[in-house]
Every structure is written in C-alpha cells, then in structure tokens.
Amino acid sequence: xxxxxxxxxxxxxxxxxxxHWTVAAGFVLALLTGYAVFFExxxxxxxxxxxxxxxxxxxxxGVLFVVAPILYFIFSKKRFGFLRAFKWNxxxxxxxxxxxxxxxxxxxxxxxQEKYNTGQKLFYLFAVVFGVFLAISGFILWFNWFSATTQxxxxxxxxxxxxxxxLFFFVHVYLVIFHPADRTSFNAMATGYMDREYxxxxxxxxxNEVKAQEEKENNHSDFYKKNA
Amino acid sequence: MAKKRDKVILVDTTLCTGCKACQVACKEWHNxxxxxxxxxxxxxxxxxxxxxxxxxxxxxxxxxxxSTDTMDWIFWKDQCMHCTDAPCVEVCPSDALFHxxxxxxxxxxxxxxxxxxxxxxxPFDIPRFEVEAPTGSKRMNKCDFCQDRVTNGEEPACVRxxxxxxxxxDTWQNAVDKAYKRVEEIKDQFPDANVYGDTEMGGLHxxxxxxxxxxxxxxxxxxxxxxxxxxxxxxxxxxTELLMGATAVGLLTxxxxxxxxxxxxxxxxxxxxxxGDDNHE
Numbered sequence: 358x359x360x361x362x363x364x365x366x367x368x369x370x371x372x373x374x375x376x377h378w379t380v381a382a383g384f385v386l387a388l389l390t391g392y393a394v395f396f397e398x399x400x401x402x403x404x405x406x407x408x409x410x411x412x413x414x415x416x417x418x419g420v421l422f423v424v425a426p427i428l429y430f431i432f433s434k435k436r437f438g439f440l441r442a443f444k445w446n447x448x449x450x451x452x453x454x455x456x457x458x459x460x461x462x463x464x465x466x467x468x469x470q471e472k473y474n475t476g477q478k479l480f481y482l483f484a485v486v487f488g489v490f491l492a493i494s495g496f497i498l499w500f501n502w503f504s505a506t507t508q509x510x511x512x513x514x515x516x517x518x519x520x521x522x523x524l525f526f527f528v529h530v531y532l533v534i535f536h537p538a539d540r541t542s543f544n545a546m547a548t549g550y551m552d553r554e555y556x557x558x559x560x561x562x563x564x565n566e567v568k569a570q571e572e573k574e575n576n577h578s579d580f581y582k583k584n585a
Numbered sequence: 586m587a588k589k590r591d592k593v594i595l596v597d598t599t600l601c602t603g604c605k606a607c608q609v610a611c612k613e614w615h616n617x618x619x620x621x622x623x624x625x626x627x628x629x630x631x632x633x634x635x636x637x638x639x640x641x642x643x644x645x646x647x648x649x650x651x652s653t654d655t656m657d658w659i660f661w662k663d664q665c666m667h668c669t670d671a672p673c674v675e676v677c678p679s680d681a682l683f684h685x686x687x688x689x690x691x692x693x694x695x696x697x698x699x700x701x702x703x704x705x706x707x708p709f710d711i712p713r714f715e716v717e718a719p720t721g722s723k724r725m726n727k728c729d730f731c732q733d734r735v736t737n738g739e740e741p742a743c744v745r746x747x748x749x750x751x752x753x754x755d756t757w758q759n760a761v762d763k764a765y766k767r768v769e770e771i772k773d774q775f776p777d778a779n780v781y782g783d784t785e786m787g788g789l790h791x792x793x794x795x796x797x798x799x800x801x802x803x804x805x806x807x808x809x810x811x812x813x814x815x816x817x818x819x820x821x822x823x824x825t826e827l828l829m830g831a832t833a834v835g836l837l838t839x840x841x842x843x844x845x846x847x848x849x850x851x852x853x854x855x856x857x858x859x860x861g862d863d864n865h866e
Contacts, residue, residue, distance in 0.1 A: 408698020
C-alpha cells in the first residue's frame with residue numbers, strides 16, 4: 358500500500374472527471390450568457406456584435422452541456438450511474454431532516470450515506486431532469502421550426518428550468534468551495550481521490566464497500582505472492 | 586390606449602391601385618438591397634413574404650364570387666402595425682424596440698441581437714431576420730415608421746410617394762374619425778366595410794379602411810398579447826431575482842454560522858488527533 362492509498366480513496370475515473378468538468382464549463386458559459394440576455398441590467402451591453410457573440414457562446418455552452426453526457430453514456434462503463442439519483446429510501450428523509458443542523462452547526466446524527474448523499478442525489482436529479490428540459494427547449498429555441506406560441510411556451514420552460522438548476526448549482530458550488538466541512542470533497546472531482554477520513558464520515562456505506570473490495574484485492578495479491 | 590395626438594398612417598384600401606410605389610420607396614429610403622424575384626402563382630405579389638430586406642409588402646388577394654360571377658381583387662399594405670400595447674417592446678432584452686414619443690414602435694437596429702423574442706410574441710407575425718449560421722438569426726428588420734423622417738417633421742417615405750392619396754399621415758384621433766366617416770360613405774358599395782386598428786392592441790398606429798372583413802386579408806380579428814409575456818415580466822423575472830438573492834443570503838449566513846461552529850469543533854478535534862498521532866509515533 359503506497360502512501361497515497363493510505364490517506365486517499367479512489368472515487369472517480371478520468372472519464373468521470375472529464376464529463377463533469379465539460380458539463381460544468383458548458384453550464385457556466387450558458388448561465389452567464391443566458392442571464393446577460395435575461396436580466397434587463399445588462400441590456401446596455403447588448404449591441405449587434407456583442408449580442409451575437411453572446412448568443413454564439415450560449416450555444417457553445419449548450420452543446421458542451423449536452424454532448425458530454427451523451428458521449429459519457431455511450432462510452433463509459435458507468436453509463437447508468439445517473440440512475441442512482443432516482444433511488445430513494447427512508448434514510449434519505451432522515452438525511453433531509455438532519456441536514457440543516459449538520460450544515461449550519463455541525464455534529465452527527467446524519468444517516469450513513471452511500472456514494473452520493475441525499476443532497477447530492479437531489480442535485481443530480483435536478484441536473485438530469487432540468488438538464489433534459491433545458492436541452493430540449495434550447496434546441497427548439499435555436500431552430501425556428503416551431504410556431505411562435507410554441508416557442509414562447511418553450512422559452513418559459515427554458516427560463517424556469519434554468520432558474521431552478523442555477524439555484525441548486527449555487528448550493529453545489531458553495532458546498533465544495535466554501536463550506537468549512539465539505540470543501541475538502543472538492544479534491545475528489547479535481548483529482549479523482551477522496552480523503553479517507555472524509556469518505557468514512559460522509560459516505561460510510563460506500564466507504565465500507567470500497568474497503569471490503571480493497572481488502573479482497575489485497576488478500577488476492579497476497580495469495581499470489583505466497584504462491585509465487 | 587393610443588393618444589389622440591399620436592402620429593398615424595391612415596390606409597384607405599378603396600383608393601389603392603396596388604402600384605407598389607410605397608414598397609419601393611420603403612426599400613429606397615432604408616437603403617435595402619433588392620431580393621430575388623419570387624413568383625407567387627396567380628398574383629402580382631413579389632416577394633412571397635416580407636423579409637429582412639423587404640419590411641413592407643403589398644399583398645394581393647384574388648377572390649372569385651360564384652354567386653355573382655365577379656372577381657374581387659384585393660390588395661393591402663402589410664408591415665408593422667405599431668401597436669400601443671406592443672408585446673415586442675416588452676420582451677426585447679436590448680431595448681432595440683421602444684415606444685417612440687409619437688406613439689409608434691421605434692426600432693434601433695444597432696442594438697438588435699437577433700434573439701427572435703419579438704417574433705415569438707408579435708400577434709401580426711411581423712419581425713423578419715437576417716439569417717446567419719450557426720445561431721440561426723442576426724438582426725431583425727421591420728417598419729420603423731421612418732422614425733428619422735418623422736422626428737424631423739417629414740412624412741414617412743411610403744406616404745410621401747403614394748400617388749393616389751391612399752396613404753395619409755395624420756394624428757391618431759383625426760385618422761380614426763376620417764376612417765369612420767369614409768366607411769359610412771362606402772357602405773353601399775362595400776357592405777362589409779370596416780375600420781381596423783382603432784381598438785386592436787390598445788390602438789394601432791396604422792388605421793385601415795377595409796372593404797372586406799379583416800379575416801379576408803389574413804388579419805387577426807382579435808389580436809392579443811400572450812399571457813406568458815406579462816407572466817414572464819411580473820412573476821418569472823422578479824421570482825428569479827428574489828430566489829437568487831435569497832439563496833445568496835442563505836449561503837452567506839451558512840458560511841458565517843458554519844465557519845464559527847466548525848472552527849470550534851476542528852480545534853477540539855485537532856487536539857485529539859494530535860494526541861493520537863503522538864501516541865503512534
């Protein structure tokens with residue numbers, strides 16, 4: 358066991374991270390350009406060339422946001438990983454009840470969590486559901502193949518989906534960058550490895566699984582060493 | 586409602602000869618290039634539809650009445666109607682569309698970003714766009730009421746050029762009064778004659794004297810603004826601002842409260858773990 362393995366536990370592969378960061382880059386690009394058009398305060402910026410460039414960037418962001426998960430779905434072995442976001446049980450409600458105290462004051466009392474805790478599952482759920490809404494409505498708005506009224510309804514769906522996802526996105530970013538207890542988890546998506554202590558504490562069920570797997574592998578290699 | 590002193594163009598379709606001088610004058614004044622000829626079978630209409638380079642189009646409709654064995658040849662001037670309650674101004678994110686002081690819907694093409702929101706809400710399907718890949722559309726174009734001429738005390742180009750006085754430039758109330766008087770005069774010849782534009786969309790800044798019912802011309806009988814436009818303005822946008830603000834405040838509060846609390850806990854923990862490490866070594 359090398360030193361890295363002693364303090365860290367593998368959580369994400371390279372494809373997972375590439376997918377995540379591509380989606381993130383696309384989303385942020387689309388978010389900034391989208392709200393530049395949505396909010397009236399920015400209207401002074403919008404003249405021909407700038408406005409067209411903003412609309413082009415918005416489409417580039419949208420394409421990244423949509424294409425990355427599609428490629429991931431086609432090529433990654435973990436293609437059905439997103440289904441975890443739809444698996445809910447009683448302990449999730451226990452988590453939701455205990456979460457406010459945990460995130461403000463700290464302390465225990467949170468039900469043991471799997472690879473993704475209830476909050477993460479909820480964000481994942483939002484991203485999948487409203488991401489699909491955004492993708493479809495964005496596609497309809499991009500190409501003027503539909504009637505004016507259809508497009509207006511689509512614009513409404515696009516607006517509302519974007520707002521809901523943006524709010525949750527703020528929470529997501531806040532937790533991994535600023536929150537004193539959770540910001541260490543940023544490393545997991547940045548490097549692929551998560552702090553062992555953190556994993557034990559925050560994702561106990563998943564950590565136990567990983568540990569059992571590691572032990573099995575160690576025994577396995579020990580077995581071969583002995584017989585070599 | 587439109588103001589009495591608003592500027593308005595009165596269109597008397599009974600005087601129109603379909604000469605298209607207005608269509609040409611419009612293109613000339615706005616310095617717009619010619620477009621490819623489009624043959625619309627059975628009519629003199631060209632091109633088939635308005636486009637970014639043809640913001641105003643003479644439309645030709647031929648109607649054969651079997652009962653009397655007569656042919657009706659209808660033409661009308663089709664362009665932005667300049668609504669008083671203009672939904673396009675409401676949704677335009679870059680203030681390219683605005684309410685001009687004289688009542689009509691002014692248009693500053695330099696700040697148009699081609700978002701096509703105006704086209705999604707216009708009850709008359711007026712906005713047309715320069716096509717551009719990959720975003721689909723560039724600048725919009727529509728009748729701007731010759732705002733440069735009107736602001737300087739001139740008549741719009743189409744009115745100026747009309748050889749039959751079918752087009753008249755007047756104040757809103759005058760034009761409406763004239764229109765109703767004219768309809769009375771022609772009622773015998775055209776029983777369906779009516780005034781279009783005085784009540785629609787809070788009063789248009791184009792008042793039409795029509796010889797047939799509006800639907801014959803393809804004009805909406807009761808044009809109205811989709812409710813989503815006001816819902817977007819009154820609910821979606823304020824709610825977005827409110828929710829974003831609330832989220833920001835919530836997260837900031839959390840940062841302050843949790844930093845204080847977790848700091849304490851960490852210190853206690855640190856002491857414990859340091860002890861633990863010492864024991865190990």
